[in-house]
Amino acid sequence: MVWFDVCSVDDLQPDSGICALVQEQQIAVFYFASSQNVYALSNFDPFGQANVLSRGLIGDINGQPIVASPLYKQHFNLLTGQCLEDADVRIPAYAAQIVNGRVQVSW
Amino acid sequence: MKPTLVVIGNGMVGQNFLAGFVQTAAAADYHIVTFCEEPRPAYDRVHLSEFFSGKTAADLSLVEDGFFQQHNITLHLGDRAAAIDRDAKTVTSAKGVSIHYDKLVLATGSYPFMPPVPGHDRDNCLVYRTIEDLEAMTAAAQTGKVGVVVGGGLLGLEAAKALKDLGLETHVVEFAPRLMAVQIDEGGGAVLRRKIEALGVTVHTNKNTTQIIGGSTCVNKMCFADGEELETDVVLFSAGIRPRDDIARACGLEIGQRGGIVINNHCQTSDPDIYAIGECALWNGMIFGLVAPGYAMARTVIAELTSGEAHFTGADMSTKLKLMGVDVASIGDAHARTQGALVYHYQNGASEVYKRLVVSSDNKRLLGAVLVGDAAEYGTLLQYCQNGIELPENPESLILPRLSGEPAGLGPDALPASAQICSCYDVSKGAICDAVAAGCTTVNALKAETKAGTGCGGCVPLLKSVLNCELAKHGYEVNTDICEHFAYTRQDLYNLIRIGEIKTFAELLAKHGKGHGCEICKPAVGSILASHWNDYILKQEHLGLQDTNDTFLANMQKDGTYSVVPRIAGGEITPDGLIAIGQVGKKYNLYTKITGGQRIDLFGARLEQLPAIWQELVDAGFETGHAYGKSLRTVKSCVGSTWCRFGVDDSVGLAIELENRYKGLRAPHKIKFGVSGCTRECAEAQGKDVGVIATENGWSLYVCGNGGMKPRHADLFATGLDKATLIKYIDRFLIFYVRTADRLQRTSVWVENMEGGLDYLKSVVIDDKLGLSDELEAQMARVVDTYQCEWKTTIENEDKLKRFRQFVNSDLPDDNIVFVEERGQIRPANEDERKHFKIMEVA
């Protein structure tokens, strides 16, 4: 498993998202401050056809961590990329971790 | 050939008859024709006064679109039936139509009685019955200052309210020694009088008008038998109704001594092929001046024509009304005329409440009641009376105040299934229970399904309690939780935050919620925190709560770019301001457009461009326009008295002052204002959450209007205001909205859902019923004092600017954003264009 360096923990926005360019891919990275969990998804919203998911609101629904698209409010599971409203839609999800104050993602 | 059924009069009862008849199988056997004298088909006369609070003729219509066509009914609109020939069985109209009938239904209603006082036909002497009457009143009120209603009955008081709302100094002149002499007793009348007078209406009882002549300060002068005089511009007669029995009389039908077409228990006139229903009909020596008995007559005739067995056996004349904000109700034998009747009184001088119960001599049955000032028990008492339910041992307990707060009286469970809940539409408790079982779980659904509650509205509280009781039986829980993270309503959360002095989402979640939150509770709590504490919206602990528009202080567009809207208060902008905005638009190659809110929107800004764009705008003296926030948007103005030849006051000046006062206030949803300089209303203030219109007598305030998906005309809230009072009312109104509305609820929906509606809102804001006004004003003062331009704060804060970039780790732009040119400006490329056309260089 190759881990790509993304940014410093200080670049993260607590309880919110940021976007990074990793290997020419737009990756949205979300940070839950209370649990210090990080999650990474593709930044591309397949419904709105725009790179905006990092700017969505995050939270949980039935215990699953989710982001709601800022455009049309569909929810995506942060672990799997599965869309909650449409079983046929699943976006790329990436492994993410914090090591020595650096954020890393992998696929 | 099919037999012909002719209905003369398309008023409330005539239309109710048609609507009911076409539902029956027998309708197909008839050719149906109706004559409607008025220029429009039936409308809701009961709610006629709402015409003054903005309802249009269309809103009041009782006829569904396409009704006549769909049911093959020939409608002769604006044509009066002039004569009936009973031998030839024909009806001839004023316009010359002549039609043969097999069955004839007279539903000609009544006309307002004009006392034969000399001068009653002078200018501005009006009546109150049709939409045209109301239009005439509005016109007369525009040039007048004083209005007098002749007649202090139910309708007279309603008319007085209308005159008051039109901004006139209002008087009621009553011949009898008390108001509403027919419905309520002396004690009730006295309380009612004090209440009405407290509202600024002068009441004159025992007054006999002898003549009306020209006035010196007003158009007219009324002279009374006791030698007194009263100058007035408008005289409105509301001295009772007289049945319209003219054509029945002319064709020889039996007419009562004092008028009215005599009918039997089948609603048949003295000619068995002719029926009469509604206010024109005289049954058992009685004319019923209410709709419910008319509807009962309509049902009787429908049953007659479809060979069902039905009898009209009289009708209940109980009424409940809100007159000028005063609850008044009368049930059954209010005057205790029944032999041996016992009477109980309750009177509370301080809060001006009067109640009276009339019970049978054995103390077991309720015969009648009068309630003034508080009619909460109306529904319960009516059920006791109508269903003959045995009274509790101490009947007075039904009208004594319940100090424990427990609702007394009958639960809906105590009512038999046959109990009539809605008398306007004759809907029984059983029918409501059936509808609930079939899936109606809201009052609105029940209204649509059963029509209950859609007439006078008096039964709605009872309807609601039957509904709740049934829902509980079916195991439904009425869930009002905001989302899975908080088992509270928005208002609960507001109170928890205010009383617990909670300042962050994390703290609220720890104390009162569970999980991490979601896109429903986070922005709602973010908005409450912002409304109450008015912190900088991008403070670290609030940042994750906001929708993207709020976190980036701009509106996200379909392609992920943003729009920029500087505040242009009142729509007033200098040429230099226009040039500055133009220069920014040009420099950053933004699409520019004038918005529907009288300002300029710049579209197509990339996330990373926002700070630089705003730096230039702030340097040029602009502030954020909060186009992204659930907050004050714009105060639209017309040019007003400064330039306009009709302007009465400086609407632009007031609009700017209001916009600057309330800018930045975070609310459950966006808020829009309008200020017009005169009643021509060029700023469309009556379509706004808060609308202000200049009049000769001061500012008129309208509230709870809405454009958008479901337009709502604003309600007139107060008139003749000076600026200080106006602002005081708006302060209270807005904070009360902020505190009590549901999330994403505009003021229009909020007031529609409010128990007590507009009257309640007035009692809180104007009369300070809850004793909250100081607190509400203080809260607004805090918000006003702590205003900051969020964009100015943001561009001065290095740390906050870090977020305004596409990538944390790169300065490259988002290559998915592509523009093409159209009409000399950019726009987002569509999918085809991305593939095939030459792509413009990104700025």
Ligand code: SRM
């Ligand atoms: C830009 C503008 C259209 C224009 O080009 O003229 C506009 C644009 C949007 N309107 Fe609007 N509305 C604009 C004036 C209006 C008006 C007219 C007015 O204010 O006089 C109305 C009807 C009046 C009213 O609100 O009562 C209006 C009723 C709505 C509604 C329906 C609200 C409702 O209660 O039914 C929505 C949807 C909502 O808020 O949920 C909406 C939502 C929106 C959104 C936020 C849709 C969205 O989520 O993207 C658009 C944001 C555009 C942006 O990025 O700025 N917009 N919108 C106008 C901005 C005015 C301004 O200067 O701030």
Ligand SMILES: Cc1cc2nc3c(=O)[nH]c(=O)nc-3n(C[C@H](O)[C@H](O)[C@H](O)COP(=O)(O)OP(=O)(O)OC[C@H]3O[C@@H](n4cnc5c(N)ncnc54)[C@H](O)[C@@H]3O)c2cc1C
């Ligand atoms: C302001 C106001 C408030 C009221 N509030 C209440 C209330 O709260 N509760 C309540 O129960 N009742 C109330 N009423 C009374 C209620 O409106 C009447 O009881 C009801 O309208 C009677 O219906 P109707 O069809 O008999 O008469 P109308 O509604 O008057 O209809 C009769 C129609 O027949 C037409 N017509 C007459 N003669 C002819 C002809 N020869 N040819 C063709 N057309 C003809 C008339 O123009 C009219 O349109 C109120 C009335 C008013 C004016």
Ligand code: SF4
């Ligand atoms: S009307 Fe619809 S499309 Fe037009 S600006 Fe408003 S929300 Fe957007």
Ligand code: FES
């Ligand atoms: S009683 Fe009038 S609407 Fe139900």
